Amino acid sequence: MAKRQKSNRKITYLIQTIVRKLSQTKHQANQGTRKKKKNRFKSKLMTRFSGIRAKLLFAFAIPIILMLVYGIVSYNKSSDAIISGYEKSATDTLESVKDYLSIGVDAVASKAYEAVYNETLKNYYNKADEMSNEEEKSNFNAVKGILASTKSSHPFIYAVHAIGKLGSSTSTVGAFPDGIYEGFLESPLGQQIQTSTQRLMWIGNHSYIDEKLENKQTSYSLSIIRKMAENNGFIVVDIQTNEILKSLSKINFAEGSIIGFITADGKETLAEAKDTNVFVDLPYYKALADSKEPSGFSYEEYNGEKYIFLYTKLGDTGAALCALVPEHAILAQANEIRSLNVIFVTIACIIAGIIGTIIAAGIGREITKLSGSIAKAANGDLTTKFETKRKDEFRILSDSLTDMIGGMRKLIEEVSAVGTRVSSSADNLSHTTSDILGSTKNISFAIEEIGKGVVQQATDTEQCSNLMSGLSEKVNHVYDNTNEIEQIAIDTKSIVGEGIVTIDELSKKSSATTDITHVVIDEIEELEFKSRSIEQVISVINDIASQTNLLSLNASIEAARAGEAGRGFAVVAEEIRKLADQSVAASNQIKVIIQDIQTKTQGTVASAKRAESIVESQMEALDKTISTFEDINQHVAKLVHNLDNISQGVKGIEAAKDETMDAISNISAISEETASSSEEVSATAIEQITSVEYLSNSAIKLAEDAKILEEAIRQFKLS
Known part of the structure; x- marks a missing residue:
């Protein structure tokens, strides 16, 4: 059955092609006379620019142009070589x-x-x-x-x-x-x-x-x-x-x-x-x-x-x-080359034009003769002959056209015989295709219903897959947050450890500060003791100054007794008395300064003792701080342990999620394949319906074309 349909299709296509060509030939022959005058001017214009003469001249022009280009290039090269030389x-x-x-x-x-x-x-x-x-x-x-x-x-x-x-x-x-x-x-x-x-x-x-x-x-x-x-x-x-x-x-x-x-x-x-x-x-x-x-x-x-x-x-x-x-004197030789190039190219153009014109004229005459015979064949006269006196390709073309017309004449005779047989076969084919069309439509409806169910199943599976994908993203998010919190806890534990070390160093430095404070207090007390020693020295200086003053007074008295002879001694005694007075005044000033130093030393001792008590308080606070940091460190360690347990649980959830996603993906893939297969079967059924409808229409058209073919063949002159 399939081979017969295929054979019928080929015959139908062949008959339709022949009828279409014959109709076009007849139509062109009928309209050729009407358009001949209208297109005469246009034909002449097109012939002038697209005819064989123009093409030959163009073909000759190509090597001439290449020669011209070669001349220009050679001129430039030679001029460059001459100049450089x-x-x-x-x-x-x-x-x-x-x-x-x-x-x-x-x-x-x-x-x-x-x-x-x-x-x-x-x-x-x-x-x-x-x-x-x-x-x-x-x-x-x-x-x-x-x-x-x-x-x-x-x-x-x-x-x-x-x-x-x-x-x-x-x-x-x-x-x-x-x-x-x-x-x-x-x-x-x-x-x-x-x-x-x-x-x-x-x-x-x-x-x-x-x-x-x-x-x-x-x-x-x-x-x-x-x-x-x-x-x-x-x-x-x-x-x-x-x-x-x-x-x-x-x-x-x-x-x-x-x-x-x-x-x-x-x-x-x-x-x-x-x-x-x-x-x-x-x-x-x-x-x-x-x-x-x-x-x-x-x-x-x-x-x-x-x-x-x-x-x-x-x-x-x-x-x-x-x-x-x-x-210009350097380029004289190059200019001679340029002149020779111009002369040779001009002569070549003239010779090419003459040869092209002669060849084109001979070809034009033969084409005109052949086109007249072709026009007769186009009007339906298949008894026409193609003759030429030339012995070149035009002789081969004339013989080929004669053989072609003979072949067309035999083909049309065979087509005429086949047309009658095709007409009867087309009627039988039309009845058969009507039955096939009804059966194919029923099959297509059933396949369409199956396809709808499979598509719905695939849609539900895809929705489930999307929900699991959302759950997967949330599980991944929880897992990432848990890891991040665990890392923060580990970092916190490390920072607490560093804080304990820092506070321990601070405790050591506070102890050193306490020791230095004790040393400062001892040094200040010793300074106070030395200041009291300076007071004793000042008392001795005052006693010496008093004795010196008395000695000066006695010397003055003795000088007065000596009279004129003791005047110089009296002056010395007066100077000694002044020095003694100045020594007393200086020692009194030193005494006042020493008293100020003692007063400030006592104040400094009191401040140092207060600083000592403050440092001791700081030591106690540091001990409490160290204890607090150790408690924080223990709690953070427990937090890290618990977070690790949570992370392991989330990993288990993620593994189960992956298995679920794989199962849903497999179901979705199978559903998609089933839907795709049903769609392909449905499409095949629809295509089959289309083919049967086309076959039915072709059978009807074939019968009509067979009748047209018989009428068209009658227009040809075969004998």
Whole structure:
């Protein structure tokens, strides 16, 4: 029975699908003519943007776009590589020229040092005023020879000047006028050298010397001024501008580059440049003074264009070798690559457009021919044929469409035969499903009643479980409170024990206080005894003072008898009497103080005795307190024992509670499973009813569709 129902369902679905497709085909054929004019403009527009031509052009455009992206990336990569390579090459070139110049500059500095410490030159400028005319002239000629020899010893040296405080100053360029030493010291450069603690200085200009020699400053680019050994003169050595320019000419940078040698005081020597000053006024050159880097480069603006600024410092001279190279000259090779990329991409776009148009036109013609034959088939003419002269995929498509139409023609003929058989089977199926539907509804009602009872049982079990859960929480709460009270009792017992120890220590300290009080009382009584001894001493002092007073009186009497001879003795006797009176007065004051001390000592003794009695009372109170704490400790111990018994009882209750909860959980789980099973059976019964109803409706619909199928098949032209 089930296999038959399944087979009938498949046949019904197949017939419904065929009828629906045939109806749609007929409907589309009827409405095609009406919509053709309306959709013509829209079709042309869509064809233009979604047709094969557009897709082919788009397909050709993808590799062209990738080529364009590749060109852009390669241009960027090549430009970066060219720039980085040029940066390194230019930096290395500047460094090599700097190294060459450093060798020459170091050699010039060495020659200046040799000249300063030449014995003949030192002897002349230190002792010229002590020499005779012939000696002075001979030594001066020797100095001139030394300067000339120094100049010819190295190609970098343009001129050598010797300026001394004593003797005559001289130069390889010409003769100095008198007073050159004093005048040079008064010049700004001379004052700068005097205040400097350095033995030498590198400069770009010495205007005062050039003025006196009528020398052109353009003949030298850098000079070293070195103090003589005794600080009584200077040796000045100039470095030739031609040698600097010769070194700069070896730097082969891009066209439009500016290369210069700049001294610390701002003198520029430029290679092939019309301007005399280029770098000195530039802000990024001024920043070199604060930079600790010996060399480097950066991209800067110069006259509104972008340049790469390169520099390297020349040792301790303060001079720097600088260059400005235009960025566009560096990127000339990269720009050629960019131009080639643009040309190739443009040619590729034109060729792709032509090829795409030719291919799209041929494909369009074949599609138009095939679409005409397909339109006939869509209107019901299954005798149409698909023909093409092409031997590519369109030939395969034409043959496939022809086979498809033939297959459809055979299928419709078979469907026509099956439709008659389906119509009679549908009537029988309709009666059978009515009987099955009634039986299934009765089964579903019985299962529903069982499900209600099981659900009620599950609800009651869940309520019982919730009540036990609440009881469980309360038992846990009691257990936690009992543990907390037990812990508090244990802590209380510990605190009481600490209190007993503290009170015991207090008792010991009270005993010590009592002992100290006894000692204080004894010391005060001894002090009172000593005070009485002081009174006896004061009595003796008073007796001595009385006797001294009597002796003084007797001495005065004897002095009066002696007359003029005993006057001095009378004065002494008077002084002794005064001292005796003062001793009596002082002893009386001491007596009063001693009496006050005795009075306060007696009061202190009384206070100490009262303190002794208070301390004894404290000892008795402490003994009672210790006894009370011991009683508290015993009661707390009993409380801890009882709380422990309560805690054990609560643990037993909790264990019983857990077993009860497990039993209720098992009952609840079984009830839930039973309810779930009844629900599944009920759902299955309902689903069965739905299936039977659907089967009954399908049988009725199948009979109707079979009739529609017969009418639809009649519309096709099969022969």
